[in-house]
Amino acid sequence: MTSPALARPPVAHSRIEDAIALLTGVTLVSIGIAFLGSAGLLTGGMAGLAFVLHYATGISFGKLFFVLNLPFYWLALRRMGATFTAKTFAAVALLSLLSEVQTRLLHIEQLQPLYAALTGGLLMGMGFLVLFRHRSSLGGVGILALYLQDRRGWRAGKVQMAIDCCIVAAALATVEPQRVAWSVLGAVVLNLVLAMNHRPGRYLVA
Template structure:
């Protein structure tokens, strides 16, 4: 009986709480969508905002793999996540970042994109990454860095996480002038706008309450 009760706790969710299975599915799905979106941006030669943008800049400047750069730039933000958003959020975010980093290394072996127009890459890539981050946010996780800070600011001050992240994304993309052409930067800004509008419109605490 105890075993059945424990199993029920793993798979049974309620209207206001996710089960462990729900969270696992959300983390995997969100990470996979993020990797697909990053693949679209990368194949179009675009950049991104937030820590993904910082990882892209490091990747283009050093030649290191995106997955390694993405994992590394997120390390300083775990302290903020633990102190401000709790251990459960921190653990789930660490898992999501690790999954995204690993999958971004594996995905090119199975998904080859020979040509992606920069504007199309911005539109589709921004939307897909936004959907992935939305899935993670709804399971109380993020892709780290600016996402952690944006969620904290939303919880603390009520500012929309999407708009907060858009401001930080603009700063990161401004630094892209050192490594990309104006057209690529303009297309990257378009992708950031699509991504963050997806979050701002769809992620509201008063519309989605499950934890």
């Protein structure tokens, strides 16, 4: 017999809850990125591409991250809806802004690469989880992962893990192998958090 509590329909998040979640998720991701960046590591997705280009050109991570995500809003708008797209655009813009000003707020003199990979991946994974559960993402691969989960039933974490590992491996052209190896570990940790905690049907609140 079904419990009355379990039979209740899910209640949508309020706008205030969404705003707080967006700020929380983006802040966690930005700290994770700061950890990785301070150790000279990378990550997957658009953030990973932004890191590679940042190391190669010297252009700031925040500016590159914002521009690289622009082509994906069309897919988000067409497949995921206007609300999801607006939340994602806000999250990307906020992360780009935080990445620009964070160097003034957070100073890390030394960070061991293994610790940076593990902790940075964990923080980013938790940040993505918060955003995903509030129907938002940080663009790029996140949009594709959520789309495939909604349409195909593929776990967003596993999809993102596969793509992220490919992106980080491609960085071998510009980044030394040891740093790439630590970066792959960070990407695995990030996406294991998503694979274990963000499954279709597990979290029903819109």
